Amino acid sequence: MMSTELHQLSLAELARQLREKKVSAVETAQHFLGRIRAHETLGAFVDMNEEATLAQARAADTALAAGNAGALAGVPIAHKDIFVTKDFATTAGSKMLAGYRSPFDAAVVSRLAAAGAVTLGKVSCDEFAMGSANENVAVPALGHPAPAPVRNPWDTSRIPGGSSGGSAAAVAARLAPAASGTDTGGSIRQPASFCGITGIKPTYGRASRYGMIAYASSLDQAGPMARSAEDCALLLSAMCGPDPDRDSTSLDAPTEDFTRSLNDKLDGLRIGIPKEFFGEGLAPDVRAAVDAALKAYEKLGAKLVPISLPRTELSIPVYYIIAPAEASSNLSRFDGVKFGHRAKDYTDLLDMYKKTRAQGFGDEVKRRIMIGTYVLSHGYYDAYYLQAQKIRRMIADDFQQAFQQCDVIAGPVAPTVAWKIGEKADDPVANYLADIFTLPASLAGLPGMSVPAGFGAGNMPVGLQLIGNYLQEGKLLNVAHQLQQTTDFHLRQPGGI
Amino acid sequence: MLTQINGFFDIVEQMRAVDTSGIEPLAHPLATVAEVALRLRDDVVSEPNNREANQKSAPAVERGLFLVPKVIE
Numbered sequence: 197m198m199s200t201e202l203h204q205l206s207l208a209e210l211a212r213q214l215r216e217k218k219v220s221a222v223e224t225a226q227h228f229l230g231r232i233r234a235h236e237t238l239g240a241f242v243d244m245n246e247e248a249t250l251a252q253a254r255a256a257d258t259a260l261a262a263g264n265a266g267a268l269a270g271v272p273i274a275h276k277d278i279f280v281t282k283d284f285a286t287t288a289g290s291k292m293l294a295g296y297r298s299p300f301d302a303a304v305v306s307r308l309a310a311a312g313a314v315t316l317g318k319v320s321c322d323e324f325a326m327g328s329a330n331e332n333v334a335v336p337a338l339g340h341p342a343p344a345p346v347r348n349p350w351d352t353s354r355i356p357g358g359s360s361g362g363s364a365a366a367v368a369a370r371l372a373p374a375a376s377g378t379d380t381g382g383s384i385r386q387p388a389s390f391c392g393i394t395g396i397k398p399t400y401g402r403a404s405r406y407g408m409i410a411y412a413s414s415l416d417q418a419g420p421m422a423r424s425a426e427d428c429a430l431l432l433s434a435m436c437g438p439d440p441d442r443d444s445t446s447l448d449a450p451t452e453d454f455t456r457s458l459n460d461k462l463d464g465l466r467i468g469i470p471k472e473f474f475g476e477g478l479a480p481d482v483r484a485a486v487d488a489a490l491k492a493y494e495k496l497g498a499k500l501v502p503i504s505l506p507r508t509e510l511s512i513p514v515y516y517i518i519a520p521a522e523a524s525s526n527l528s529r530f531d532g533v534k535f536g537h538r539a540k541d542y543t544d545l546l547d548m549y550k551k552t553r554a555q556g557f558g559d560e561v562k563r564r565i566m567i568g569t570y571v572l573s574h575g576y577y578d579a580y581y582l583q584a585q586k587i588r589r590m591i592a593d594d595f596q597q598a599f600q601q602c603d604v605i606a607g608p609v610a611p612t613v614a615w616k617i618g619e620k621a622d623d624p625v626a627n628y629l630a631d632i633f634t635l636p637a638s639l640a641g642l643p644g645m646s647v648p649a650g651f652g653a654g655n656m657p658v659g660l661q662l663i664g665n666y667l668q669e670g671k672l673l674n675v676a677h678q679l680q681q682t683t684d685f686h687l688r689q690p691g692g693i
Numbered sequence: 694m695l696t697q698i699n700g701f702f703d704i705v706e707q708m709r710a711v712d713t714s715g716i717e718p719l720a721h722p723l724a725t726v727a728e729v730a731l732r733l734r735d736d737v738v739s740e741p742n743n744r745e746a747n748q749k750s751a752p753a754v755e756r757g758l759f760l761v762p763k764v765i766e
Contacts, residue, residue, distance in 0.1 A: 516701065517705065544763075593725065640722055642722075
């Protein structure tokens with residue numbers, strides 16, 4: 197195997213070749229490190245540590261030679277810069293954590309390492325995972341003198357989506373066969389859709405939140421981003437598992453092999469089509485690609501069932517009350533005392549807090565902290581926060597109603613394809629409105645994924661969103677994998693890479 | 694920033710009109726389908742002393758203590 201082709205292999209195939217010793221983990225790591233350096237203009241990577249990467253690769257080769265290697269031995273992966281890592285800087289895209297070095301690895305990072313995965317580096321994300329475009333970045337990417345938005349490999353004048361935009365861009369550009377991501381309101385699914393890759397957010401509580409820098413704790417969930425559903429299934433199997441002592445909301449659900457049911461046939465599968473996902477806000481090009489995917493499912497023996505998720509539109513205000521409320525509490529730890537940025541000049545402790553936070557946080561983070569603090573304050577708590585939590589239950593109940601008529605739900609991930617860099621940068625509300633189709637499943641804590649479904653305006657990728665009931669990740673991956681047996685959208689790659 | 698935050702509260706208005714009488718707030722999403730109780734772990738020391746590593750990224754440390762401006766005169 198010529199090493200120039202390594203980046204074209206699926207993760208599953210790469211893992212097989214590593215097991216069969218057709219290629220070594222060190223050779224693989226070196227190949228991808230070279231690609232990362234050659235594509236720095238995308239701004240996807242924010243930190244590398246070649247020594248640490250190659251040490252992990254050598255350990256994988258030793259385990260492979262000894263015959264006691266894990267399922268992902270030698271497989272390179274990039275981690276979203278929201279997971280803390282001992283061997284790499286962790287910034288969460290914020291000046292607040294510039295130069296921060298964690299004393300420990302996040303649970304997701306150590307679980308993947310235990311399976312043999314080799315960390316290539318850290319990839320860019322919106323500051324504290326707050327954003328839908330990966331434009332809210334306050335730390336420079338590798339090879340860039342100043343902070344810059346991540347570029348979409350399909351069209352470098354466009355955003356890759358967010359907040360896991362660096363993860364999506366890196367996978368789409370074949371700089372890594374896979375990357376970790378996190379999804380609070382769509383941050384895995386939307387960038388996966390915009391960059392033409394596959395990503396899954398599992399059921400809330402499946403993957404440990406230990407060492408994942410908290411944004412909105414009742415919504416945050418980690419998941420894999422890769423090119424195919426099969427690759428995601430392999431990664432998700434390693435990422436998920438109970439962590440009761442370190443994550444208070446970790447689910448007591450056993451580790452699963454999510455590849456188990458990939459090849460199940462879809463005869464008789466009932467796919468729910470929520471009419472609210474196909475209204476006038478949906479761009480015609482996105483609709484055409486989604487409709488074509490649904491037709492393909494019918495050919496595979498599935499039945500389309502009209503359903504209703506009547507509170508879809510309400511999920512926007514509900515999410516943008518609950519998430520900032522939780523963020524305002526979570527981000528209070530950034531006060532310049534124990535770690536991270538501290539202002540240089542101050543008069544007293546309060547002044548130090550104020551200046552540290554005013555300097556350390558970017559505008560979007562400040563907006564959400566202020567909104568969150570406001571909706572939690574006396575006199576507004578009932579009208580905003582509690583009201584949002586009540587509607588959150590109604591939204592979750594709507595899904596349970598829907599799942600009485602269908603096995604999975606399908607629709608668009610986002611109303612449009614990826615927009616131009618800067619197009620919505622000064623209009624936060626426009627960004628919030630574009631999250632409409634991913635927020636409902638987030639609020640309900642349901643597993644959801646994005647599967648490449650074709651191309652829209654500007655030849656930009658379109659993702660099909662699949663939503664399953666609680667703990668039905670295996671079913672979702674099966675449904676996605678079957679589509680990928682009859683379509684090749686997940687195999688297409690951007691030009692110039 | 695004020696204009697942007699006011700713009701945000703415009704989209705929140707539609708939420709306030711929803712009749713939610715008799716609906717319990719949902720704090721943990723899986724409480725939709727199952728009883729979710731927050732776990733308590735045993736009150737025992739589980740973390741080893743790792744002070745040096747934990748203070749490595751601190752802005753100001755002296756003799757193992759975090760330094761802050763004087764609070765009490």
